[in-house]
Amino acid sequence: MHILAISGSLRQGSYNTALLRAAADLLPPGVTVTFYDHLEEVPAFNEDRVTDRPEPVDRLWDAVAEADGILISTPEYNSSIPGVLKNALDWLSRPLIESPLRNKPAAVIGASTSMFGAVWSQAETRKVLGAIGGRVLDRELPVPSAEEQFDEAGKLVEKELEQELGSIVQALVEAIEARAAAMARR
Amino acid sequence: MSATTANERLAGQWRFAPVHSAAEFAVKYVVAKFRGRFGELDASLEDGVLSGSAKVASVSVKDENLYPHLQSPDFFDAEQYPEITFRSTNIDIQGDRVELDGELTLKGNTRPIHASGTVEGPVEDAMGNTRLGFTLETKIDRTEFGINWNAPLPKGGPSLSDEVVLTVELEFHKVS
Numbered sequence A: 001m002h003i004l005a006i007s008g009s010l011r012q013g014s015y016n017t018a019l020l021r022a023a024a025d026l027l028p029p030g031v032t033v034t035f036y037d038h039l040e041e042v043p044a045f046n047e048d049r050v051t052d053r054p055e056p057v058d059r060l061w062d063a064v065a066e067a068d069g070i071l072i073s074t075p076e077y078n079s080s081i082p083g084v085l086k087n088a089l090d091w092l093s094r095p096l097i098e099s100p101l102r103n104k105p106a107a108v109i110g111a112s113t114s115m116f117g118a119v120w121s122q123a124e125t126r127k128v129l130g131a132i133g134g135r136v137l138d139r140e141l142p143v144p145s146a147e148e149q150f151d152e153a154g155k156l157v158e159k160e161l162e163q164e165l166g167s168i169v170q171a172l173v174e175a176i177e178a179r180a181a182a183m184a185r186r
Numbered sequence B: 001m002s003a004t005t006a007n008e009r010l011a012g013q014w015r016f017a018p019v020h021s022a023a024e025f026a027v028k029y030v031v032a033k034f035r036g037r038f039g040e041l042d043a044s045l046e047d048g049v050l051s052g053s054a055k056v057a058s059v060s061v062k063d064e065n066l067y068p069h070l071q072s073p074d075f076f077d078a079e080q081y082p083e084i085t086f087r088s089t090n091i092d093i094q095g096d097r098v099e100l101d102g103e104l105t106l107k108g109n110t111r112p113i114h115a116s117g118t119v120e121g122p123v124e125d126a127m128g129n130t131r132l133g134f135t136l137e138t139k140i141d142r143t144e145f146g147i148n149w150n151a152p153l154p155k156g157g158p159s160l161s162d163e164v165v166l167t168v169e170l171e172f173h174k175v176s
Helices: A015-025 A054-067 A084-090 A119-132 A157-183 B004-011 B066-071
Strands: A002-007 A032-036 A069-073 A105-111 B014-017 B024-031 B032-038 B041-046 B049-057 B083-094 B096-105 B107-125 B131-139 B160-174
Touching: A002 A015, A002 A054, A015 A032, A015 A069, A015 A105, A015 A157, A032 A054, A054 A084, A069 A119, A069 A157, A084 A119, A105 A119, A105 A157, B004 B083, B004 B107, B041 B160, B049 B160, B083 B107, B096 B131
Parallel strands: A002 A032, A002 A069, A069 A105
Antiparallel strands: B014 B041, B014 B160, B024 B032, B024 B160, B041 B049, B049 B083, B083 B096, B096 B107, B107 B131, B131 B160
8 A cells, every 4th residue: 555645835844745644654564655856847737737647746656546545745825735845736626527636545634833723724725625536534634833843853753742743643544445445346 | 986905006026127217405595596316227116115326426516616616525425325315115195295214325315204295107118118206206305414614604604505406207117
């Protein structure tokens, strides 16, 4: 089983990238994770080019297509999804009938330095993934005051947050297994 | 009017005639009814029990991007639940009026429904076939079947109604 982890923040010291690393540590054995770290190369969405995608978009498209599930960690900019993440999802949504996100199990978590933990951005991201046709977990993990949440090893300090994160990644794994089982029955 | 029992008119085995049949849904979106039609249907009528199914993938709508959204987990979730099925538990016929109870399975959820409509026939056609036709309508709450998608209107309230009207036209030819 393979999960693609996408951080909505490009910042080198990103708390959301740290949250994805913490999530990866909680995955059961046998599950591999790729951290997609090329979002900055994806150009602005241009519907004229959906049948002639720029190379960075092709790489993103293939990475999503090859993954069994997607784990997105998003910050919140101006009460919504970071442009770079929404831009990537827009590219992945056209042509919609061919989108590699269709039926793909996906979970969304998020961290912010505010007291709300990117909760609106997570909700928006789930909505967008659902509109594209993803199999989106109805779960969220708001990590507020992100600058205080990680220890030097990158682990979440609060055990309750870590447990909730573990529960979400486990639910993602189970959604992937359930999809595979349903496909095998057909 | 002489009373004819449902059992007498529906007795025996009947073959489904898909060319002369249809299944549609209509749901209010903001101000107008949005409609979709299922192209691939199957049905049976045997000893007074009406069963049917529709392939979710066969739904036709007027927007190429709406089709994949309808197929997705937000709506029908065709990958996990490729068929909508129905089976009657009781059919009551008075003249040309039909009152039907049954169970509808949609998105993996089975709920009792009641449908009303009309029945035509049995009528013998020019080829010697005995035909029977139903027109049935029911209203369901889509959220009871796990279809919960919505989008709030800017000034509040949902854009998509929970109530969905399902209509079917079904024709059968007598086998025995």
